Amino acid sequence: MATEDRTAMFDAVVAAADYPMLVVTVQAGGRRAGCLVGFATQVSIEPRRFLVGLSKRNHTYRVAEYAERLAVHVLGSEQLSLARLFGGETGDDIDKFVHCDWHVGPGGVPVLKTVPSWFSARILERHDFGDHVGVLLDPEDGAAPRRPAETLRYHAVARLSAGHPV
Secondary structure: OOHHHHHHHHHHHHHHHOOEOEEEEEEEOOEEEEEEEOOEEEEEOOOOEEEEEEEOOOHHHHHHOOOOEEEEEEOEOOOHHHHHHHHHOOOOOOOHHHHOOEEEOHHHOEEEOOOOEEEEEEEEEEEEOOOEEEEEEEEEEEEOOOOOOOEOEHHHHOOOOOOOOO
16 A cells, blocks of 8 residues: 555544544643643553643643643533634744633643543653654543533544644
């Protein structure tokens, strides 16, 4: 199979999986940042571990390089505006937190107030995966939904233009 065909096939399979979209927020060195994340998953049951992929081109990645913890937020299906803010804008140009409701959470991480669920986590390790760095997390605190919520999925943001070049 030609490289173009393999790429198209892989992209179609990943799009069909329709992963949930998350927002990661972080604070370090007096700077705060956040971005829309599509590469994330639980990677261990015991102990609980979660892995988030941050783009090396992203402002959030540059702040997270110096952070000890971050927060992971699950977006509700009706929160496309938050996805646009954290995925379509770059922290190099604007302070995204001026445009949304948030509070200081555990360890100083920004926590978005309007999301159905979130958790804060200590950063255990960072791994270079190419154009993204995998950040291995140890969940510490958070809030779970009181009732099941529809999550924002990849198909809802597939045509969103990234705040930084891909």
